[in-house]
Amino acid sequence: MRSAIPAVEQKLCTGCEQCAEACEAKAIKMVSEKARIDYEKCYSYHGRNCRACVDACPRSAIVLVE
Numbered sequence: 576m577r578s579a580i581p582a583v584e585q586k587l588c589t590g591c592e593q594c595a596e597a598c599e600a601k602a603i604k605m606v607s608e609k610a611r612i613d614y615e616k617c618y619s620y621h622g623r624n625c626r627a628c629v630d631a632c633p634r635s636a637i638v639l640v641e
C-alpha cells in the first residue's frame with residue numbers, strides 16, 4: 576500500500592514558505608507565491624512516511640491524500 580501524499584490547497588496557501596523550510600527532501604518551492612511540491616523528491620510519494628510539511632503549515636493548506 577502506498578502512503579498518503581501531500582497536496583497543497585492553493586486557495587489557502589499564503590506562500591509563507593514554512594513548509595519548504597520544514598521539508599528535509601527540499602521538495603517544496605514557491606511558484607507564484609504558492610507552495611508547489613515536486614513529487615519526484617517527496618519522501619511520501621516514494622512510500623516513506625513523512626508529513627513534515629503538513630505539520631508545518633499554519634494555514635492547514637497541505638493535506639494528505641490517499
Ligand code: SF4
Pocket residue numbers: 581597598599600601602603612616617618619620625626627628629
Ligand atoms: S511529505 Fe515530507 S518530503 Fe514530501 S513534501 Fe512534505 S515534508 Fe517534503
Ligand code: SF4
Pocket residue numbers: 583587588589590591592593594595609610631632633634635636637
Ligand atoms: S506553509 Fe502552508 S501557507 Fe505556507 S507556503 Fe506552505 S502550504 Fe502555503
